Amino acid sequence: MIDPRRPEDDAPPPDLPYQLAWRSSEVRAGAHRGKREGAGGFFRDVAPLLRSPDPRRLDLRVSARDPFEGLHVRRFEQKATVTVYALVDVSASMGFRGASDKMRLAADLCAALASAVRRAGDAFGLIGCDAEVQKELTFLATRARGSEVEMLRRLRNFTPRGAGTGGMVDAAALVGGGRKVIFLISDFYMPRPEIEAIFGALARHDIIPIVLSDTAELERLPRWGLLSLTDLEVGRRRLVVMRPRLWEAWQRRSGRRRADLKSIAGRYGRTPFVVEDRIDWERLSGYLAGGVA
Amino acid sequence: MNLALTYPWVLALIPLALLPLTFAIQRRQGYPSLAGVEPDGLSRAVDIGLxxxxxLAILSLLAAIGGLHLKGQTVERVGExxxxxxxxxxxxxxxxxxAGKQATETEASKSSVARELMREFINRRDHDRFGVAAFSTMAMPVLPITSHKDAVLGAVDAITRPGLAYTNVGQGLALALSMHEADPTAASRAILLVSDGAAVIDRRVQERLREQIAKRPVNLYWLYLRTAGAPGIFDPPREGVPDTPQAMPERHLNLFFQSLKVPYRAFEAENPEAIADAIEEIDKLERNPIRYQERIPEIDLSDLAYGIAAGTLLLLLLAKLAEVRLETGGALTRSKAGSTVAAARQATDNETKRLKEAA
Structure with missing residues (x-):
């Protein structure tokens, strides 16, 4: 299986620099800004020696300036690790194959993420869910090297067949407390209350929504003709008499849906990143670095 | 409506008509979520319509194969x-x-004049049923009482054939009455006697006729085609001529008819116009309500059914031709499980390789 639309330069970069606008509270030294003080990293503040008894970091200038002749030491931020989770929607709707294969896009994205997370020394976990959390796709975050090979193998072999996205909410419990980075990978074909429920359940984390969309399901819909569509999840069939007016209404509807998602995601910190047909790695890197799409 | 099938076993195939209700003619195409599809009334109507x-196509084909037809039937109506x-x-x-001469080109015979006028009479009377009997030496049943006009007209045409010798009115009347007896329906009945002469009716025959008429009363019309010089029906006996049936058969036949106590009219016609008047008169008199049967022929509906089937199939074909597919672009379809596994394995290998490089 060779994808003609994926030349070598389209391959995922070895690193995705995900920068965080918050400080990790993890203890382990890592690549991100942490909440704890320790050696190295950014200068944080100056504290009396008695409170932070590390005479190696005596700040002479501040100590000399102190009219009470107290001794002060500099304190530095400890760079910390974060835990990164990829929450992948594996409901049947992700099995849609138009210009691309959404499940493969999701797997590619997870592969790139896993490798980037490894390089940063962070922990990576993967949870696949449809109406419930899929047992065979539940990998709690780990730093173990090579663990992602099994995750990705199972993700690539997984045939989406479930319906619903309720599992995302359940997955929040598995992810646990403590702020983490959550990549929410889905086509977001779900009603607004459901989206809100998922974001609400994951509210304490840094949610990075990645929308997998396909031009064949929207922009490249035929303008004329009879179209027989079957809902991949529910299995219901519907005949659509395509005509330009309906086509435009359809685009408007999807525009509204995306705007809804954007406003919900915005409330939780980040705007969604939309993947159309193929992953634009450069743009994704920029999005992860800058925090905006 | 009286629908019928030539081959009723096609009814066993009727459940086939349910198939199109469950299956669609279009190829199924997956779509992530119908919630993303703009709801559209026209689409829904077209879907149900298809x-x-x-x-309908299957039903009409079955009807056509089964030979659907409207059954021929007889309907009872009431007319005059x-x-x-x-x-x-x-x-x-x-x-x-x-005039008592041989018929020529210019002057028609009594029988042919009577025939023409009777044809007209028969054609004018739509709901009547006619029987035809003839008599000369003996009575001849020609046609029992029937509603087949053509047969009646044919029988009437036959009276222009060269005639026979005598006039046996008594036996003729007996035959006509027995024809009425053979007809069981309740209707107004009439006997139209067309003759150009009379004969003596035997006294015993007279008695029998009286009995028959008493059993089944009929309206009696006598159209007497009087030849010039022949004695009239209503003429009183002349001086010197004895008033006996042998001497004046016409007068006495008339008297006999009058004594039958049934509605009776005698018309004496000396020329074609007089016959026409007489028949006109009879036409006016015989206006009683009658129940008559109208035959409705069988109508074959299979052509219509084939037409409907062809029309619906054409529409379905057009719908099939109008079908479009989602543009799949250059995407590969993971149709076979084997290829999926192979792809996954390759991807896993790539993953391992990358990990090694990273390490």
Missing amino acids: HLLGA GSHVVLLLDRSSSMDETF
Whole structure:
């Protein structure tokens, strides 16, 4: 299986620099800004020696300036690790194959993420869910090297067949407390209350929504003709008499849906990143670095 | 409506018509979520319409194969008319003209004049049923009482054939009455006796006729085609001529008819116009309500059914041709499980390789 639309330069970069606008509270030294003080990293503040008894970091200038002749030491931020989770929607709707294969896009994205997370020394976990959390796709975050090979193998072999996205909410419990980075990978074909429920359940984390969309399901819909569509999840069939007016209404509807998602995601910190047909790695890197799409 | 099938076993195939209601003619195409599809009334109507068209196509094909037809039937209606037995004199004198001569090109014989006028009479009376009997030496049943006009007209046409010798009115009347007896329906009945002469009716025959008439009363019309010089029906006996049936058969036949106590009219006609007037008169008199049967022929509906089937199939074909597919672009379809596994394995290998490089 060779994808003609994926030349070598389209391959995922070895690193995705995900920068965080918050400080990790993890203890382990890592690549991100942490909440704890320790050696190295950014200068944080100056504290009396008695409170932070590390005479190696005596700040002479501040100590000399102190009219009470107290001794002060500099304190530095400890760079910390974060835990990164990829929450992948594996409901049947992700099995849609138009210009691309959404499940493969999701797997590619997870592969790139896993490798980037490894390089940063962070922990990576993967949870696949449809109406419930899929047992065979539940990998709690780990730093173990090579663990992602099994995750990705199972993700690539997984045939989406479930319906619903309720599992995302359940997955929040598995992810646990403590702020983490959550990549929410889905086509977001779900009603607004459901989206809100998922974001609400994951509210304490840094949610990075990645929308997998396909031009064949929207922009490249035929303008004329009879179209027989079957809902991949529910299995219901519907005949659509395509005509330009309906086509435009359809685009408007999807525009509204995306705007809804954007406003919900915005409330939780980040705007969604939309993947159309193929992953634009450069743009994704920029999005992860800058925090905006 | 009286629908029927030539081959009723096609009814066993009727459940096939349910198939189009459950299956669609279009190829199924997956779509992530119908919630993303703009709801559209027209689409819905077309969808339902196509399903129904499919069912209709199968039903009409079955109807056509089964030979759907409207059954022929007889309908009883009520109109004006009666059952008339035409009792025609076939004696040879009928072949002469009113002047008692041989018929020529210009002057028609009595029988042919009577025939023409009777044809007109028969054609004018839509709901009547006619029987035809003839008599000369003996009575001849020609046609029992029937509603087949063509047969009646044919029988009437036959009276222009050369006639026979004598005039046996008594037996003719007996035959006409028995024809009425053979007809069981309740209708106004009439006997139209057309003759150009009379004969003595035997006293015993007279008694029998009285009995028959008492059993089944009929309206009696006597159209007497009087030849010039022949004695009239209503003429009183002349001086010196004895008033006996032998001497004046016409007068005495009339008297006999009058004594039958049934509605009776005698018309004496000396020329074609007089016959026409007489028949007009009879036409006016015989206006009684009658129940008559109307035959409705069988109508074959299979052509119509084939037409409907062809029309619906054409529409379905157009719908099939109008079908479009989602543009799949250059995407690969993971149709086979084997290729999926192979791809996954390759991807895993790539993953491992990358990990090694990273390490």
